[in-house]
Amino acid sequence: MGFPQRKAAIVGVYNTKQARMIEGSSWTLALEAIQGALDDAGLKHSDIDGLSSMMYDASLTAQQMWVEQLGGRPMTYTSHGIAGALVTKAAAAIAAGLTNVVCIYFGNAGMRAGPSKQRAAAEAAPVVRKAPRVPDWDFNIHGAYMSAWYALWTRRYMDQFNAPYENLAEYPVIARYHATLNPASIMGERGEITVQDVIDSPMISSPLHRLDCSLDNDGGYAILVASAEVAKNCRKEPIWVLGGGEGIYTDFYMSFTNDWINDNGQSVRKASEMAFAGAGVTRDDIDVAAMYDCFPVTMARNIEEMGFCSVGEGHEYIKEGHLKLGGKLPTNTDGGLLSHSHCGNPSGMHVVEVVKQLRGECDARQVKDAKIGAVLSQGYAVHGVAGVAILGKD
C-alpha cells in the first residue's frame, strides 16, 4: 500500500512576527499563530480535531491543556515531532479516518536558546558553591553547545571531502539574499553579504563564524492539515500532501560512531527515499524546497542525503548556486534559519514557506510556476531526526 496521495492538504499557514524579543508568553504567541492559520483557511477553532506539538515542546499533558483551550471537547489525534514528519503523519491519519483537521503549532516568547540564554542564567544565578549537575553523558559537561557541535561536524566534513570552507560559506550569502526579498525576515533589512563578510565575522567555534550560525529569536507559527472534504470549502487553494516520511535516530549528541556519512544513509536518507517513492515524483520534479538549514554544513548534507547530489558534493552544489532563486533548486526562499528566523523550534516555517510558494504568495521571491515542493525538517546533524513532506498544488 502506497502513501495516500492527495487525501489531505495543507489549508492554512501562519507565521507570527519573528523578532529578537517578543512580549507575551509562548502560549499567546502560539495562539496568535493558530488564529492566523484558521483565518488563512477560513476555518474555526472548533473544526480542529487533531493536535501536533513540536519536538522538545508540549508534553501530552500540555497538549491536553491545548485541547481545553481550543474548545474544550475531545480531539481524536495527537502527535509530536518535527514539521515535515507531522504533516506526513497528519495526512496519513486523515486518510485513515482518525481526524479531519490537524493543527501543528508552536510559539516561543522571551525564551532565547543557546549561549546567550546560558550566559544570562549564569549572570543571574546566585554565587555558585557547588557545580550544577546534569545528566551523566550531557555534552554541557564539556563546554559543547549547538554551534560547537556543528563546528565539529563541519570540520569533519571539510576534512573528509576536502571541502573548502569558502564553498560552505556561500550558503549564508544565498540565505541572506533571499531574506532581502522577504520583508518578514529578521536580517533582510541589513542587506546582502559576501563570502568575505562571513569570513570576517567573529569566530564562534572554528571553523564557524557568526554569519554561519542560526539566528536566536522568538516567534511562532501554525499549520493546518485537513481532509480533501474540508479542503474543498477552505478559503485558499489546497496544497496537497503527495508523500512523506520520518526518520529517527541518535540519542541527543551522546553516542556517535564513525558512520555519520555512509553509503546507506541515516534518517534523512530513509525519510527522503520513502517520501519521493510515496509521492511518485523524482528529484527533478521539485520546483521549490525548504530544508532545515541551521548551519551551512547541514545544508550541504541535506541535499546529499535527499539525493539532489552525491555524498561529498553538497559543498560544490552550494558553490554553484543551485539553491539560489533562479537556480535549479531554489531553497529556503524566506532566508531560512540564518537570515529569516530561528525561533527555537523552527521546522514548521519551512513548511509555511513552501506552501506560500506553491500558492504564489511570495511576491519578490516567488518561484515562477512552482507546482511541486519538498520540505525537509531535520535535527542532530542529518543522521538524527528527519521529516520529509512532498507537497503539490492542483
Next chain:
Amino acid sequence: MTEQPYNKPLPQRLPENEEFWEGLEAGEFRVPKCNNCGYWHWIPYPACRNCLSTDQTWTATSGKGTVFSYTVVHRGPGGFRDDVPYVLAMVEFPEGPRNPIVLGTMVDVDPDAVHTGMPVKVVYEEIPGEDVTIWHFAPDN
C-alpha cells in the same frame, strides 16, 4: 592562586554507572563490553546495541584514540565563558567493531596543532570538593 569553585556542569553519579566513575578515579576509561558478541559501547546502555544481551562488563579501554573532529571554541557557554579559546574534540577509540566516539575537551595542547587523525590519550581531572573525576584528552606523544 586561590582555587575557584568549579562552576561548570558536572555529571550526576548514578549507581548503575558506578564502575565507570570508579574507573576514572583509577585512571581507566571503562565502557560496557558485551560478553555475548564482544562489541564495545559508548555511551553505556543496559543492553548491547548489537545483540541486546544484558551480559555486559565494564572493561577498561586502551585510553587512547585519534581525533575524529575538533573545534576551537571562541564563545563558550556559562562557566566556560572565561576558558576561551578551548579545544573540543570527538575522539574515536580503537575498540571495535562499532568504534566508540567520545566527546571531551583537550588539554595541554596548542589549539593550532590539533588536527583530525591526531593521536590522543585520556587524561583525568579530579574535581575538588565534588564526588566525580572527569575526563579530557591530551596529545599522545
